[in-house]
Amino acid sequence: MNYCSHCGSAVTLRLPEGDNRLRYTCQQCGRIHYQNPRIVAGCLPVHGDRVLLCRRAIEPRYGYWTLPAGYMENGESTEEAALRETLEEARAKVELRQLYTLTSIIHVNQVQLIYLANLPHAEFGSSNETLESRLFSEDEIPWDELAFTTIRNALQYYFADRKASPPAFPLRHIALSPDQDDLILVK
Amino acid sequence: MNYCSHCGSAVTLRLPEGDNRLRYTCQQCGRIHYQNPRIVAGCLPVHGDRVLLCRRAIEPRYGYWTLPAGYMENGESTEEAALRETLEEARAKVELRQLYTLTSIIHVNQVQLIYLANLPHAEFGSSNETLESRLFSEDEIPWDELAFTTIRNALQYYFADRKASPPAFPLRHIALSPDQDDLILVK
Ligand SMILES: [Zn+2]
Ligand SMILES: [Zn+2]
Numbered sequence: 001m002n003y004c005s006h007c008g009s010a011v012t013l014r015l016p017e018g019d020n021r022l023r024y025t026c027q028q029c030g031r032i033h034y035q036n037p038r039i040v041a042g043c044l045p046v047h048g049d050r051v052l053l054c055r056r057a058i059e060p061r062y063g064y065w066t067l068p069a070g071y072m073e074n075g076e077s078t079e080e081a082a083l084r085e086t087l088e089e090a091r092a093k094v095e096l097r098q099l100y101t102l103t104s105i106i107h108v109n110q111v112q113l114i115y116l117a118n119l120p121h122a123e124f125g126s127s128n129e130t131l132e133s134r135l136f137s138e139d140e141i142p143w144d145e146l147a148f149t150t151i152r153n154a155l156q157y158y159f160a161d162r163k164a165s166p167p168a169f170p171l172r173h174i175a176l177s178p179d180q181d182d183l184i185l186v187k
Numbered sequence: 188m189n190y191c192s193h194c195g196s197a198v199t200l201r202l203p204e205g206d207n208r209l210r211y212t213c214q215q216c217g218r219i220h221y222q223n224p225r226i227v228a229g230c231l232p233v234h235g236d237r238v239l240l241c242r243r244a245i246e247p248r249y250g251y252w253t254l255p256a257g258y259m260e261n262g263e264s265t266e267e268a269a270l271r272e273t274l275e276e277a278r279a280k281v282e283l284r285q286l287y288t289l290t291s292i293i294h295v296n297q298v299q300l301i302y303l304a305n306l307p308h309a310e311f312g313s314s315n316e317t318l319e320s321r322l323f324s325e326d327e328i329p330w331d332e333l334a335f336t337t338i339r340n341a342l343q344y345y346f347a348d349r350k351a352s353p354p355a356f357p358l359r360h361i362a363l364s365p366d367q368d369d370l371i372l373v374k
Contacts, residue, residue: 001192005220008190008197018315021260033192037259038223039298072224073208077291077362078298099289099358104264111226111265128205171286171358175264 006031037104040112041081042069044154045094045119050135051155052119054090056147057131064147067114067154068092068130082115090133091125094118101154103174114154116169149176193218224291227299228268229256231341232281232306237322238342239306241277243334244318251334254301254341255279255317269302277320278312281305288341290361301341303356336363 001024004011009028016023016032024033044067045052053065068089072081079096086094094117101114124133136142138159146152153174161169188211191198196215203210203219211220231254232239240252255276259268266283273281281304288301311320323329325346333339340361348356 003190003192003195005188005190005192005198008195010195011192034258035261036225037261039226071221072298074222074224074296075293077293078289079291079360079362099360102265102286104266106262106264109261111259173266173286175266 001033001035004029004031005033035109037109037111039072039078039081040069040110041072041078041085041115042067042112043082043086043094043096043115043117044100044158045086045090045092045117046158047119047122047135050137051141051158052090052092052124052133052135053142054130054133056129057126058129061147063131064145065142066147066151068133069112069114070129078113079115082113082117086117089127089130091127092119092123092133093121095120098169099171100169101150101157101172101174103150103153103176105150105176107176107178112150114150116158149180150174188220188222191216191218192220222296224296224298226259226265226268227256227297228259228265228272228302229254229299230269230273230281230283230302230304231287231345232273232277232279232304233345234306234309234322237324238328238345239277239279239311239320239322240329241317241320243316244313245316248334250318251332252329253334253338256299256301257316265300266302269300269304273304276314276317278314279306279310279320280308282307285356286358287356288337288344288359288361290337290340290363292337292363294363294365299337301337303345336367337361 004026007029009026011024011026013022014025054068055065068086070085086092097116100116103112126132157172191213194216196213198211198213200209201212241255242252255273257272273279284303287303290299313319344359
């Protein structure tokens with residue numbers, strides 16, 4: 001950040017009064033420009049004993065498989081964001097069950113929320129961001145071609161949790177740092 | 188937003204290729220400036236049968252009671268944010284139990300995460316943002332002097348949930364729109 005988005009003057013890093021972090025501060029109008037993590041919301045769509053994955057049509061990780069997920073927008077809830085991304089990326093209409101993974105991806109300033117979801121009809125497709133969507137049974141999952149650590153985690157938890165009797169899908173709370181994150185690419 | 192934070196030129200609202208929302212876009216360097224919800228993380232600290240509240244020393248809702256919570260920063264996890272805010276605002280060291288409420292506050296573009304937490308020692312205080320901290324039993328809660336709808340929700344759920352046998356504290360997933368939000372002030 002070099003310039004104030006309000007008045008266009010130069011910003012400098014300063015410690016605001018009462019704060020304990022340097023913030024980009026406008027020398028002209030005095031506005032403080034905070035920078036905060038962003039939320040990525042998505043789904044793990046389940047159809048019978050199979051799950052829906054999307055093959056990425058965009059970088060990073062072009063051609064690798066992922067769950068439908070993307071940045072939450074202003075003016076929507078986390079659930080609405082997860083449903084919207086699933087519709088946009090996989091052309092799939094799902095019913096949300098519950099929040100399943102919450103991952104703080106510390107080195108890229110993201111918090112990723114993945115909802116467990118039912119895909120009632122086997123209808124899905126491709127999009128600007130997705131080369132193809134496909135249902136996978138557990139033994140078909142392309143573990144070596146998954147796009148991100150968070151996706152691998154969600155799938156590993158899911159296939160383990162559904163073997164419990166009765167199946168239980170507690171919220172998985174994860175914090176990823178770079179040394180634990182061998183798949184995600186740092187932007 | 189009026190100017191590009193990267194190059195200082197004017198921005199205009201445009202529809203980027205492949206997008207379906209207008210975005211602030213720089214006419215000079217082409218950068219797209221996305222705007223996304225921010226995360227507020229905090230705690231519901233429990234000490235015996237009492238909970239810890241903080242009386243706000245800042246606007247909005249100066250003088251009203253709240254739970255310790257604040258904006259998540261880059262470079263930390265949601266749990267770290269909740270612990271940090273509790274230490275900064277209430278001078279209290281807590282042990283996190285589990286995520287308890289997740290509220291999308293749609294009209295202010297926030298997602299609030301409140302963790303249930305144990306306060307092992309009755310040690311707490313005031314700060315820049317807190318006039319005083321105090322432990323409250325259920326019948327002492329100042330329901331008419333709470334700062335925000337989200338705080339009232341968390342406390343109402345907590346006192347109801349701990350009466351269950353055995354006590355159970357499932358994640359409460361909430362989406363607030365302005366008509367359901369009689370306490371929070373729109374910024
Ligand atoms: Zn300025
Ligand atoms: Zn620019």
